[in-house]
Amino acid sequence: MKNLWFVSIIFVLVAGCISIKPSHTNRQSSIINRQSSTVVSYTTPVVSHLFKATLDIKKHHLTGLLVIKRMETPPPAPAPPQEGRGETPPPAPPPAPPQEGRGEDSSGIYRIVFMNEIGMTFFDLELSADSLKVVSCFESLNKKALMKIFETDFRVLNWSGLVQNEQVYLQKETNNMIVKGRIGKYKTWQTYSPSGDTLCTIAAKSSIADPVIISFVQYNDGFPGKITIENPFIGMKLALRKLSK
Amino acid sequence: MPTKILIHLIVLMAWWIPCPANCQNSPLDGVSIESLKTRVKEVAWNTRTIACDFSQEKEMSMISEKIKSNGKFYLKKEKMLRWEYLQPFSYLIVIKNDQISIQDEYKVTHFQVHSNEVFREINRIILGSIQGTLLTDDQNFKATYFESPTSWVVKLKTLTPKLKESLSEIVIYFDRKDYMVNQLDMHEPGGDFTRITFTSRKLNQPIADEKFMVR
Numbered sequence: 001m002k003n004l005w006f007v008s009i010i011f012v013l014v015a016g017c018i019s020i021k022p023s024h025t026n027r028q029s030s031i032i033n034r035q036s037s038t039v040v041s042y043t044t045p046v047v048s049h050l051f052k053a054t055l056d057i058k059k060h061h062l063t064g065l066l067v068i069k070r071m072e073t074p075p076p077a078p079a080p081p082q083e084g085r086g087e088t089p090p091p092a093p094p095p096a097p098p099q100e101g102r103g104e105d106s107s108g109i110y111r112i113v114f115m116n117e118i119g120m121t122f123f124d125l126e127l128s129a130d131s132l133k134v135v136s137c138f139e140s141l142n143k144k145a146l147m148k149i150f151e152t153d154f155r156v157l158n159w160s161g162l163v164q165n166e167q168v169y170l171q172k173e174t175n176n177m178i179v180k181g182r183i184g185k186y187k188t189w190q191t192y193s194p195s196g197d198t199l200c201t202i203a204a205k206s207s208i209a210d211p212v213i214i215s216f217v218q219y220n221d222g223f224p225g226k227i228t229i230e231n232p233f234i235g236m237k238l239a240l241r242k243l244s245k
Numbered sequence: 246m247p248t249k250i251l252i253h254l255i256v257l258m259a260w261w262i263p264c265p266a267n268c269q270n271s272p273l274d275g276v277s278i279e280s281l282k283t284r285v286k287e288v289a290w291n292t293r294t295i296a297c298d299f300s301q302e303k304e305m306s307m308i309s310e311k312i313k314s315n316g317k318f319y320l321k322k323e324k325m326l327r328w329e330y331l332q333p334f335s336y337l338i339v340i341k342n343d344q345i346s347i348q349d350e351y352k353v354t355h356f357q358v359h360s361n362e363v364f365r366e367i368n369r370i371i372l373g374s375i376q377g378t379l380l381t382d383d384q385n386f387k388a389t390y391f392e393s394p395t396s397w398v399v400k401l402k403t404l405t406p407k408l409k410e411s412l413s414e415i416v417i418y419f420d421r422k423d424y425m426v427n428q429l430d431m432h433e434p435g436g437d438f439t440r441i442t443f444t445s446r447k448l449n450q451p452i453a454d455e456k457f458m459v460r
Contacts, residue, residue, distance in 0.1 A: 048308045052334045054349070063336070063349050069308050111307045117314070117336050118367055119303040119431060119439030120411050136435050139410060243333045 020203035020211045020232070022178050022189055025169035039192070040222050041199035044108065044158045045070050051227070051240035053114060055122075057146075058235055064116040066240060068158070071109040071126075111135075112154050127154050145209075149236065152186075152210040153229050156202055159183060163190065176200065209233055270391035270398050278390045281397050281419070285377035288424040295320040295375070295425075297446040301330075305437045318443065320375060325457040328371070339459050340368055346459035353459055366408065374417045375426050386415070395421055396428070409434065 048069035055062040110127040123142075124135040132151040134142060163181035171178055175194040182188065188204040198219060205211035211233055218225030229238040273281065296319050303312040314334070319327040324343070330336040337348040343358045345368070358365055373379035379401055380388055385408060386401035396418040403409045411433065418428035425446060432438040 048310070050312060061354070063347075065312065065334075067305070067308065067312065071307070113305065113307065115303065116363065117330055117334075117338075119301065119312075120363070120367075121433055121435075121437065124307075124435065136433070 020189065020205060020213050022169075022171055022176075022191055022201075022203070025171050025178050028168045028170060039197055039199060040219055042157065042216055042224050042227060043222075044110075044160050050243045052243055053241075054237075054239045055114070056237045056239075062114075062116070062122060064114055064122060065243070066238075067111075067113045067115075068154070069111045070158075071111055108158060108160075110154065110158055112150075123150075125150060125154070127151065127158070146234075149210055149212075149231050149234060152204070152206065153212050153214075153231065153238065156186065156188075156204045156212055157214055157227070157229065159202070163188060270393050273390040273392055273397075277392070281390060281399075281424075282377070282380055284424045285380060285419060289376045291449075292320075292425075293322050293449050294452045295446060295448060296450060296452060297443045299441055299443050301439060301441050303437065303439045306435070319452055319456055320372075321452050321454075321457065324372075325454070326368075326372060327456055337459065338364075338367075339457050340372075341457045348459050355459075366411075370412075370415060370431070371429075374415070374429050379415070379417070392421075393418075397421060397424070 045068050048067055051066045051068075053064055053066035108129070112123075112125045112127060114122045114124075116122065121136055121138075123137040125137075125147075126133040126135055132147060132154075134147060137147075163179055163183055166179055166181045169178040169180060170176070171191070177192040177194065177196045179190045179192065180188070181190075183204070185206045186204045187206075188202060190199065190203075191201040192199055199216055201216070202214045203212070211231065213230045213232070215228045215230075216224035216226075217228075223242065225242050227240040227242075229240070230236070296317070298315065299318045300313065300315040305312070314330050315332050316328070316330040318329070319325075324340065326338075326340040328338040328340075335348075335350055337346075339346045339348075340358065344355060345358055345361065345364050346353065346355045356364075358368055370379065373382065379386060380399060382401075385403065385405050387404055389400045389402075391398040391400070397420075399417045399419070401415040401417070403412050403414065412431055413434045414430075414432040416428075416430040416432070417426055418430075419425065420427045425443075425448075427443050427446075429441045429443075430438055431441075
């Protein structure tokens with residue numbers, strides 16, 4: 001029992017030390033005019049994105065290809081036929097296009113597949129608005145805690161829409177613009193270039209165990225050539241390099 | 246009347262639907278199976294080196310397009326293999342005796358075959374297919390044999406639970422004329438599969454040992 005207390009205290013201390021909030025920032029009194037439609041950032045895939053991927057978790061090192069695809073939103077379940085009428089229900093509306101900006105996409109369903117270069121699948125995940133389904137996964141990776149982290153990572157990566165309770169800061173050394181706010185259950189800090197037109201990083205967390213920092217670099221034709229997803233709490237790093245198919 | 250026309254239309258359409266490659270396969274009898282095993286073994290025995298191109302396609306049910314890559318393949322007896330991806334990424338696997346070297350863009354790592362479960366299986370499947378040893382691996386696979394107009398087809402159903410998690414079936418296509426592997430299909434339990442096709446094959450040409458070194 002004593003040991004459990006000790007481990008819990010250490011856990012809270014270690015987790016508490018991990019900060020993903022950008023340092024040296026000054027709050028801006030008024031919101032800077034930032035046209036979300038002109039911001040260059042990772043856009044959620046309409047068809048699919050293919051990346052060369054490197055996953056490092058502690059001493060484990062995996063490489064391969066990562067595919068992210070936004071699936072067609074399934075139509076809502078048809079209403080049960082009402083007695084005596086025999087009317088057919090109206091056709092389901094077409095899926096909504098992804099919104100611009102960096103907020104939660106409540107309608108999107110994403111498939112994320114990580115495979116080695118030879119084609120063997122490491123994991124195949126389906127991310128919906130409220131859950132993560134493990135379609136298939138190598139036994140050694142299929143741990144509940146790790147899947148929770150992946151859920152946060154890919155949910156944050158595929159954010160679209162706007163941040164709520166937005167507050168804008170300027171970072172002293174870099175002049176980068178920081179947008180702080182909330183998206184669903186996540187606290188987020190999004191770093192933009194000084195002109196506010198390029199997304200550089202997203203930091204987010206919903207609890208002390210799932211902080212994530214996603215960096216976007218080497219933009220080409222409005223899309224980042226490299227994306228790095230870091231989970232400081234478990235020491236995991238997923239590096240992605242965009243490949244042309 | 247409309248039903249009759251509909252049936253005629255369906256029959257007519259079925260006639261025009263292209264038949265998948267598998268439906269042309271007919272099973273081999275016992276004598277032909279033994280003959281195929283013997284010929285594959287003989288060819289593998291007489292092959293000192295192989296150099297060829299390969300193309301790889303991963304077909305996933307979730308996306309309509311295939312994930313394609315290609316590169317160069319070299320094999321030298323006894324246990325030297327160079328598997329090099331050139332497009333759309335650069336990735337090199339070299340197996341020399343029991344050591345594996347990986348060059349992933351600029352990063353090079355070396356390890357023993359037996360220390361890495363994934364590469365141990367890849368090594369066994371790729372080399373075992375080409376050298377024909379998978380055909381007699383009754384502990385791990387149940388083999389069924391077919392022929393098509395162009396190939397001898399061996400379907401290997403995975404038996405071991407561990408391997409079954411990642412591969413449900415391996416299908417090896419041996420060229421009808423020279424009994425060399427020209428295609429390898431690796432099927433996953435979810436229905437996705439990876440097809441590797443070998444082309445521009447050169448047999449028994451000298452390949453320098455340096456080809457199997459990664460620094």
